[in-house]
Amino acid sequence: MRKIILASIVALATGTASMAAINTASCKGCHGQNFEKKALNVSRVVKDLTAAQIEEALKGYKVGKGGPMKGIMKDKIAKYSDADIEAFAKSVGKK
Numbered sequence: 305m306r307k308i309i310l311a312s313i314v315a316l317a318t319g320t321a322s323m324a325a326i327n328t329a330s331c332k333g334c335h336g337q338n339f340e341k342k343a344l345n346v347s348r349v350v351k352d353l354t355a356a357q358i359e360e361a362l363k364g365y366k367v368g369k370g371g372p373m374k375g376i377m378k379d380k381i382a383k384y385s386d387a388d389i390e391a392f393a394k395s396v397g398k399k
């Protein structure tokens with residue numbers, strides 16, 4: 305009997321590494337260039353929130369908490385790690 309071993313090809317190139325940081329270019333359409341707008345007239349003005357408030361809101365979206373339009377944000381933020389969220393909150397939050 306001949307054993308045929310099929311080598312599996314592992315595709316490492318796609319979808320494995322998470323992005324290093326939050327890509328804010330994807331946020332600006334709703335939140336404004338510097339997070340100065342109320343997204344869709346619903347959100348708070350993110351740049352006026354403290355880092356702690358931003359962090360709390362974004363971590364909340366990941367686990368399904370938030371305001372009436374939280375579904376939109378869950379979709380945007382689910383792929384980011386807590387560390388990414390913390391770094392974003394520090395850079396955008398009110399000093």
Ligand code: HEC
Pocket residue numbers: 326327328330331332333334335343344346347348349350358361362370371372373374376377380381392
């Ligand atoms: C399609 C429009 C849209 C995009 C794109 C979007 N957001 Fe939002 N964001 C919203 C809405 C609407 C809310 C309010 C959701 C709710 O009801 O809680 C919100 C809420 C937030 C909040 C919390 C503000 C609050 O009111 O507590 C933060 C922080 C935030 N977004 C950051 C981001 C970041 C970072 C990105 C990019 C990765 C992003 N958003 C992309 C629409 C958007």
